[in-house]
Amino acid sequence: MRHIRVFGHGLALFGLVLLQIPLMLVALVGVLLSFTLGLVFLFPASIRLIRRTTALDRRLVHRWTGVQIAEPYRPAPLPPVPQSDGWYRDGRTLYRKPTIPAFNARLNWLIRDPATWRELVWVLVDPWTRAVLAAGPTFLVGYGLYLAATGTLWGLALPVVAVLAAPWALKIYAYYALGMLGPTATTQLAGQVRHLNQVRVETVDAQAAELRRIERDLHDGAQARMVAVGMTIGAAEQLIQTDPEAARALLAKAREASVTALAELRRLVRGIHPPVLAERGLGDAIRALALDSPLKVDVSVDLKERPESPVESAVYFTVSELLANASRYASRVGVDISRRGRALRVTVTDDGPGGAEPVPGGGLAGIERRLAAFDGVLALSSPPGGPTVATLEVPLALPQPTCGEVETPPLGWRGLVMAFCWSLCWIPLFPQGIVAGIMLITGTRNHSWFLATYMPTALQWPTVAAMITLGAAMLGGGVVLSAAAGKERPLSW
Amino acid sequence: MRVVLAEDLHLLREGLVLLLRSHGFEVVAAVESGPDLLAALVRERPDVAVVDVRLPPTFTDEGLQAALAARRQVSGLPVLVLSQHVEQLYARELLADGTGGVGYLLKDRVFNADQFVDAIRRVAAGGTAMDPEVIAKILASNSRNEPVARLTPREREVLELMAEGRSNAAIGQRLFLSESAVGKHTANIFAKLDLAPSDDDNRRVLAVLAYLNGR
Numbered sequence: 001m002r003h004i005r006v007f008g009h010g011l012a013l014f015g016l017v018l019l020q021i022p023l024m025l026v027a028l029v030g031v032l033l034s035f036t037l038g039l040v041f042l043f044p045a046s047i048r049l050i051r052r053t054t055a056l057d058r059r060l061v062h063r064w065t066g067v068q069i070a071e072p073y074r075p076a077p078l079p080p081v082p083q084s085d086g087w088y089r090d091g092r093t094l095y096r097k098p099t100i101p102a103f104n105a106r107l108n109w110l111i112r113d114p115a116t117w118r119e120l121v122w123v124l125v126d127p128w129t130r131a132v133l134a135a136g137p138t139f140l141v142g143y144g145l146y147l148a149a150t151g152t153l154w155g156l157a158l159p160v161v162a163v164l165a166a167p168w169a170l171k172i173y174a175y176y177a178l179g180m181l182g183p184t185a186t187t188q189l190a191g192q193v194r195h196l197n198q199v200r201v202e203t204v205d206a207q208a209a210e211l212r213r214i215e216r217d218l219h220d221g222a223q224a225r226m227v228a229v230g231m232t233i234g235a236a237e238q239l240i241q242t243d244p245e246a247a248r249a250l251l252a253k254a255r256e257a258s259v260t261a262l263a264e265l266r267r268l269v270r271g272i273h274p275p276v277l278a279e280r281g282l283g284d285a286i287r288a289l290a291l292d293s294p295l296k297v298d299v300s301v302d303l304k305e306r307p308e309s310p311v312e313s314a315v316y317f318t319v320s321e322l323l324a325n326a327s328r329y330a331s332r333v334g335v336d337i338s339r340r341g342r343a344l345r346v347t348v349t350d351d352g353p354g355g356a357e358p359v360p361g362g363g364l365a366g367i368e369r370r371l372a373a374f375d376g377v378l379a380l381s382s383p384p385g386g387p388t389v390a391t392l393e394v395p396l397a398l399p400q401p402t403c404g405e406v407e408t409p410p411l412g413w414r415g416l417v418m419a420f421c422w423s424l425c426w427i428p429l430f431p432q433g434i435v436a437g438i439m440l441i442t443g444t445r446n447h448s449w450f451l452a453t454y455m456p457t458a459l460q461w462p463t464v465a466a467m468i469t470l471g472a473a474m475l476g477g478g479v480v481l482s483a484a485a486g487k488e489r490p491l492s493w
Numbered sequence: 494m495r496v497v498l499a500e501d502l503h504l505l506r507e508g509l510v511l512l513l514r515s516h517g518f519e520v521v522a523a524v525e526s527g528p529d530l531l532a533a534l535v536r537e538r539p540d541v542a543v544v545d546v547r548l549p550p551t552f553t554d555e556g557l558q559a560a561l562a563a564r565r566q567v568s569g570l571p572v573l574v575l576s577q578h579v580e581q582l583y584a585r586e587l588l589a590d591g592t593g594g595v596g597y598l599l600k601d602r603v604f605n606a607d608q609f610v611d612a613i614r615r616v617a618a619g620g621t622a623m624d625p626e627v628i629a630k631i632l633a634s635n636s637r638n639e640p641v642a643r644l645t646p647r648e649r650e651v652l653e654l655m656a657e658g659r660s661n662a663a664i665g666q667r668l669f670l671s672e673s674a675v676g677k678h679t680a681n682i683f684a685k686l687d688l689a690p691s692d693d694d695n696r697r698v699l700a701v702l703a704y705l706n707g708r
């Protein structure tokens with residue numbers, strides 16, 4: 001069943017080419033006209049057309065092969081801002097309206113972005129690759145059946161090979177697409193810098209707002225009360241000789257005010273950094289939280305080390321918010337705290353009716369901002385009917401695992417196979433495969449080291465085909481293994 | 494009555510020593526760190542210990558840990574724990590051995606000297622003294638608990654005071670009820686919570702707290 005689906009996906013991808021070729025031609029004509037005849041206004045439209053088709057390719061490749069391809073584009077320019085006199089400046093020219101500066105900014109953005117040119121190459125090359133890798137297995141099945149029907153019985157082997165090779169071919173195509181359509185290392189870094197900048201600004205803002213809130217709370221609350229306490233005690237001092245009864249009443253009032261002030265301070269401290277977190281660490285702080293909750297909360301903690309204090313605090317407040325949310329719908333909650341490599345992972349599962357949606361600007365948004373400062377992420381899964389599972393993960397929150405929990409060794413048999421594939425795949429692919437094939441076609445007498453030319457005539461072409469397949473398989477293996485290794489060891493900086 | 498006191502803030506420690514002495518207690522040791530406290534408790538075997546949760550050297554929950562350790566060595570050693578904040582988690586740990594003779598109060602309660610001294614005496618006699626705020630938290634987290642929700646408001650008040658560790662007579666005084674009326678309420682509470690009735694005040698309180706904590 002899975003194999004049949006793969007054939008379907010391959011054919012669908014190939015069928016899409018028939019739609020994409022006309023679009024591609026229109027776009028290419030647009031690009032050519034904009035450069036040769038100066039019809040620059042065609043350029044953005046043409047590129048937009050290409051981006052639409054590649055966006056579809058990315059989506060389909062993700063859905064059918066699981067290979068996720070991020071958009072490689074640089075961020076679009078911001079709309080032009082008028083000067084104080086209402087004119088728009090673009091270089092050394094002033095414009096009355098923002099249309100032309102905006103167009104120039106867009107044009108510049110498109111031309112400067114390497115992704116634009118990589119996609120142009122992609123639309124030129126892709127139909128051919130796709131014909132081989134996506135639709136190839138289906139052709140092979142057809143050809144094999146045709147051979148069998150016309151009496152060549154070994155043709156029946158071709159469909160078998162095609163069925164076995166089809167998922168691999170599609171996977172290789174997906175990684176090829178990832179290389180061409182995905183972000184390059186530079187764009188990835190640029191994106192990361194942009195993201196970090198934004199996170200920094202947000203964190204600083206949030207922190208400043210938090211400090212202002214604390215200042216206001218102290219100023220209006222505890223501080224004001226302490227002034228009142230001091231004044232009341234002063235008044236009692238005055239009265240102590242003349243009217244001891246009144247003085248006693250005043251002192252009792254002062255005591256009450258100081259109790260209220262303390263309660264306020266306690267509430268404030270709890271909001272800044274809960275004392276139990278400072279005293280006991282994350283596990284017990286969450287347990288304390290669970291006890292105070294009206295829900296039935298099961299907490300399981302599998303954590304030997306304490307994460308950094310700011311991380312602890314962010315995770316604590318996240319769980320606190322999640323529990324508060326859950327208490328509206330659910331009656332039982334499970335909190336699980338564990339480590340994955342150096343990452344800290346917390347899952348909060350409730351038995352509510354599901355269908356929860358994060359509200360933009362709601363409580364979870366603030367929590368996500370808080371986590372983002374540590375590259376932490378919060379994922380919410382809430383299918384209708386439940387259960388709702390919130391998973392938060394903070395990478396690199398914990399120290400290196402101590403002995404006993406060794407991470408997978410960076411090299412092993414997989415590393416060796418990977419190196420073998422990468423370094424030797426060219427030999428069967430080019431000299432022994434493609435070059436030997438050309439030599440067979442041209443009928444050169446020189447045999448040199450091309451294996452196929454030494455074979456008996458009946459086996460010459462199968463040898464070439466086998467060599468090309470072997471080379472492609474090694475190349476694909478190298479790509480797949482590298483991708484898997486990259487996934488296991490996330491970038492650390 | 495012999496008291497061991499542990500509090501790291503000098504001013505507060507002196508204040509507490511003064512307060513205790515003026516109420517007829519004998520302060521046999523006033524220490525300021527966790528290890529000193531454990532040593533003093535095991536050495537002096539006081540009638541009651543008054544302990545701050547957060548103590549040097551780590552400024553985490555040294556005091557609580559030292560008190561629990563001392564109670565493991567000297568079974569039933571009465572300990573009154575003071576803190577700037579109260580947690581159900583700590584209350585449970587103190588109550589876990591089920592022997593009584595524990596107290597857990599906010600530091601603010603020191604302001605009301607009479608009630609504070611009353612709490613110390615209760616703990617020294619093997620009773621309990623739980624801060625009203627702890628009890629409020631415990632009851633709030635029991636708010637969806639069916640039997641607790643069935644209590645009448647008056648019964649709830651009685652339950653709160655009982656959980657704090659007060660005797661029937663003290664509860665009656667607080668709520669302006671006769672002692673027999675309080676007895677009727679407590680009997681109702683025990684019936685509704687399906688607990689075995691007991692005449693001994695201390696055992697009764699422990700049963701209630703164990704029930705409320707037993708979720």
